Amino acid sequence: MKLIWLTDIHLNFLNINQRMDFYQEIRANSGERILISGDIAEAPSVSKILKEMAQILQKPIYFVLGNHDYYSGQIDVVRSEMRDLTKNEALLHWLPASGVQNLGNQTILVGEDCWADGRYGDYTNSRVSLNDSHMIVDLYQSNILGKYSLLDKMQQLADQDAQKLKISLKKALKNQRPEKVIILIHIPPFKECCLHEGKISSDDFLPFFSSKVTGDVLLEIAQENTNVQFLALCGHTHSTAIWQPRDNFTVKTGAAEYTKPQIQEIITP
Ligand SMILES: [Fe+2]
8 A cells, every 4th residue: 555645735825726736746646545744734724725635635634733733723623623524524534533543454553743842952042932832822822921831831732642642552552463553743753853954953943843752652662562663754844854763663754845745755554
């Protein structure tokens, strides 16, 4: 089976004709299922765009959301929309709601949005202020209370998703005994796969571009299951990277450019 991996496609920046050109490229590809590791659009448009994709592509779409998908929105509200989509649209599967997917060939797929957690780099001295803390209601409200309230909120979100990932992975590994596991997340889980112009992002940006708690969970699980191959796919930095923290565990970060969505890779598990 061939999986078409997309990431950080930001389709809200394209007009309908440009989106159709991109869909045409995907339709022409022989991959049967689509994986998207977040940053599909923004909160007011993400449901509409996902429905459009499903209708035109006619292939199952398995996805997680990125920070941009929550822009101009509130996290709970967007997530509730995604649960509805997953329930009502046969081709759309938001992985945090649909749960672990069996892809056949002893391969399973699991995903959580995952959030940057400020634990890599130097949050205290970083003067970076991402749009996240202006554009996502929950982060905006925390940020008003100060830099460390924002950090608390980021870590709360990141820890919650990492914990969910841990629980569903452990359960699936025990019950389904797969040989391969594909993990879809938005934020790079290690600094080594969080690059800017070919180098590890600076200590100013790492707190917002990486999710240490997610990496810790995945590493622990890969260490406990040496006979299983793990592949994590993420995005967010728009900067391609491959990092193999263990023989049985590879992380790929996708490349992206605003207004130029692309097929990242055809994954053949
Ligand atoms: Fe992102």
